[in-house]
Amino acid sequence: MTLLEITSLRTWFPTREGIVKAVNTVDLEIEDKEKLGLIGETGSGKSILGMSIIRLFHPSAKINIEGKIVYKGKDLLRLNKEEMRGIRGKEIAMILQNPATSLNPVLKVGDQIAEAIQLHQGLAKRAASEKAVEMLEAVKIPAPDKMANKYPHEFSGGMKERAMIAMALACDPSLIIADEPTKGLDVTIKMQVVKLLREVTKQRSMLFITHDLGVAAEVCDNIAVMYAGELVEYAKTEDIFKNPLHPYTQGFLNSLPERGLKPIRGMSPSLINLPDGCRFHPRCDYATGICKTRHPEMAEIGNGHFVRCLLYDRS
Amino acid sequence: MIEVKDLRKYFSSGILKKQYIKAVDGVSFRIERGETLGLVGESGCGKTTVGKLLLRLIEPTSGKISFDGIDLLQLKKKELRKVRPRMQMIFQDPEASLNPRMKIGDSIAEPLKLQGTMGKSEIKDKVSELIETVGLNPEHVNRYPYQLSGGQNQRVVLARVLALNPDFIVADEPTSSLDVSVQAQILNLIRDLKRELHLTLLFISHDLEVVRHMSDRIAVMYHGKIVEIGNAKDIFNDARHPYTNTLISPASIEDIKNTSDYHGVSGCVFYLGCPFAAEICSKKEPEMVEIGSGHWVACYYSS
Numbered sequence: 001m002t003l004l005e006i007t008s009l010r011t012w013f014p015t016r017e018g019i020v021k022a023v024n025t026v027d028l029e030i031e032d033k034e035k036l037g038l039i040g041e042t043g044s045g046k047s048i049l050g051m052s053i054i055r056l057f058h059p060s061a062k063i064n065i066e067g068k069i070v071y072k073g074k075d076l077l078r079l080n081k082e083e084m085r086g087i088r089g090k091e092i093a094m095i096l097q098n099p100a101t102s103l104n105p106v107l108k109v110g111d112q113i114a115e116a117i118q119l120h121q122g123l124a125k126r127a128a129s130e131k132a133v134e135m136l137e138a139v140k141i142p143a144p145d146k147m148a149n150k151y152p153h154e155f156s157g158g159m160k161e162r163a164m165i166a167m168a169l170a171c172d173p174s175l176i177i178a179d180e181p182t183k184g185l186d187v188t189i190k191m192q193v194v195k196l197l198r199e200v201t202k203q204r205s206m207l208f209i210t211h212d213l214g215v216a217a218e219v220c221d222n223i224a225v226m227y228a229g230e231l232v233e234y235a236k237t238e239d240i241f242k243n244p245l246h247p248y249t250q251g252f253l254n255s256l257p258e259r260g261l262k263p264i265r266g267m268s269p270s271l272i273n274l275p276d277g278c279r280f281h282p283r284c285d286y287a288t289g290i291c292k293t294r295h296p297e298m299a300e301i302g303n304g305h306f307v308r309c310l311l312y313d314r315s
Numbered sequence: 316m317i318e319v320k321d322l323r324k325y326f327s328s329g330i331l332k333k334q335y336i337k338a339v340d341g342v343s344f345r346i347e348r349g350e351t352l353g354l355v356g357e358s359g360c361g362k363t364t365v366g367k368l369l370l371r372l373i374e375p376t377s378g379k380i381s382f383d384g385i386d387l388l389q390l391k392k393k394e395l396r397k398v399r400p401r402m403q404m405i406f407q408d409p410e411a412s413l414n415p416r417m418k419i420g421d422s423i424a425e426p427l428k429l430q431g432t433m434g435k436s437e438i439k440d441k442v443s444e445l446i447e448t449v450g451l452n453p454e455h456v457n458r459y460p461y462q463l464s465g466g467q468n469q470r471v472v473l474a475r476v477l478a479l480n481p482d483f484i485v486a487d488e489p490t491s492s493l494d495v496s497v498q499a500q501i502l503n504l505i506r507d508l509k510r511e512l513h514l515t516l517l518f519i520s521h522d523l524e525v526v527r528h529m530s531d532r533i534a535v536m537y538h539g540k541i542v543e544i545g546n547a548k549d550i551f552n553d554a555r556h557p558y559t560n561t562l563i564s565p566a567s568i569e570d571i572k573n574t575s576d577y578h579g580v581s582g583c584v585f586y587l588g589c590p591f592a593a594e595i596c597s598k599k600e601p602e603m604v605e606i607g608s609g610h611w612v613a614c615y616y617s618s
Contacts (some may be wrong), residue, residue, distance in 0.1 A: 041494040041495075041496060042465075042499075103395055127512075130396070152436075157358075186357035186358055186521055187357070187521065187522070187523070187562060188357060188561060188562070189357075211494055213496060251496065252495065252496060255496040255498070255499035255521070256494050256495055256499075256524075257502075257524035257525045257527070257528045258524050261502055261503060261528050262498070262499060263499035263500040263501045263503060264496045264499075267464065292595050
């Protein structure tokens with residue numbers, strides 16, 4: 001069953017220098033209980049795609065969002081502020097990047113988790129606090145009743161990340177959007193957080209945004225690769241690693257230290273001045289004349305393996 | 316080139332009841348000329364402190380550091396200033412290392428101006444030469460750090476570090492804030508420059524894969540101590556310390572217990588997290604033992 005269906009999503013930011021096309025016509029589906037990985041470099045638009053789903057933007061931000069984001073039959077882009085508030089946290093929860101800045105430094109961690117519970121589940125303060133302790137226990141924080149009364153600065157990096165996960169889970173959402181939840185964590189702590197995420201999302205769907213390919217391989221069923229605001233490849237996790245088709249995906253994998261540390265030449269394009277034709281052609285070793293003018297479409301090459309590249313265009 | 320003996324740095328906190336944090340607790344190693352020594356460990360294990368101590372950016376509590384035969388800790392301020400150009404450091408966050416209100420070209424020229432041996436036009440030539448060495452465009456000279464990407468800024472830092480022709484560089488997680496593909500560019504650049512300019516390098520990182528790629532030898536640090544040191548190949552193919560093994564295959568992580576309350580442990584630093592811990596491990600600290608040529612480990616279990 002499809003839980004979330006995104007069609008022709010565009011998230012553009014008009015600025016003085018021009019329009020920043022952060023998300024540029026993206027189609028994506030997330031099935032019930034599916035873990036979908038969204039990978040790409042900084043500035044490829046992956047966080048903005050995640051934030052567009054629950055419209056988590058500053059009220060004063062100038063944004064044009066177009067397209068459809070259908071969640072359980074409802075188009076989220078047509079909901080008003082009040083209705084959207086009922087979705088956020090309750091139906092779709094987000095685990096934000098950088099827990100150190102996402103938690104309120106002057107509120108006790110337990111109270112921060114209880115806040116959402118009170119709001120969405122209508123529990124009284126006392127019951128909500130108890131539930132918050134339960135949540136901390138669920139994410140394996142030792143001595144949860146004591147830790148609930150502590151402030152974020154008393155938590156280590158890994159513990160803060162766990163607290164963020166507890167907060168996201170508090171209202172039992174069907175979909176979790178996790179934006180680089182393992183960024184800045186040590187290898188050992190990282191693997192613990194990954195293990196926890198896998199455990200707590202068994203019965204849910206997750207959109208897992210990351211540039212850490214190793215972590216994506218551990219967590220995700222399918223992977224979508226994003227470059228310069230659009231998806232360039234989509235396949236089962238195994239296929240992405242064993243048989244990457246798009247030259248960008250290949251380059252991305254080859255730049256990993258364990259695969260030889262071969263960088264992709266050049267830099268990601270500015271989202272204001274996107275190159276004509278294929279967005280990747282200035283950096284691509286296989287680019288031919290036509291790549292400079294023709295913008296490739298996403299096409300299915302094999303069983304559920306999609307790629308946006310003229311190399312595989314048979315027409 | 317570098318010889319460190321029993322280096323210690325304790326930070327104290329509290330006024331009435333002083334508490335000590337042993338950031339670096341009895342570290343010894345050597346770095347040969349032209350060699351890259353990788354230093355790995357998780358955040359908070361003291362690896363950055365070791366880097367700063369080597370350049371005497373902070374003063375150690377005790378120990379000995381010799382740099383090219385010079386006893387660094389005996390030097391007076393003036394003498395130290397003469398040695399400083401020969402040793403440089405690349406910090407983690409390039410944006411924080413560059414003055415946001417200074418143009419790139421001026422940032423790179425600054426150490427040359429301070430040195431005071433070059434004229435204006437000479438400095439200008441040297442800056443263009445450096446910009447080219449690190450793979451930036453001449454037009455970048457007049458830009459500010461905020462106009463460049465993280466990778467480009469790290470190149471600027473590199474140019475500035477190279478300006479004074481150093482012999483020894485401490486690179487402290489130079490790519491931890493960069494994307495994988497940019498990381499690959501910067502790491503390759505550092506490796507090429509090291510070869511061309513015959514630099515000696517201490518490469519600090521928490522990413523063992525990155526360190527493997529960059530280093531001739533690797534030292535693994537845990538809670539202020541070096542627990543294993545050896546050739547990069549030996550560390551990867553024949554890791555002996557249980558902690559090194561958890562770094563190499565984080566899959567074995569399930570066995571690790573909570574190690575946050577390690578202070579006050581009198582035995583092995585890894586005692587609380589170690590799946591093989593025996594009684595002796597909690598009582599007496601293991602000594603470094605050579606188990607292969609140049610391969611040292613501090614562990615009762617594996618030696």
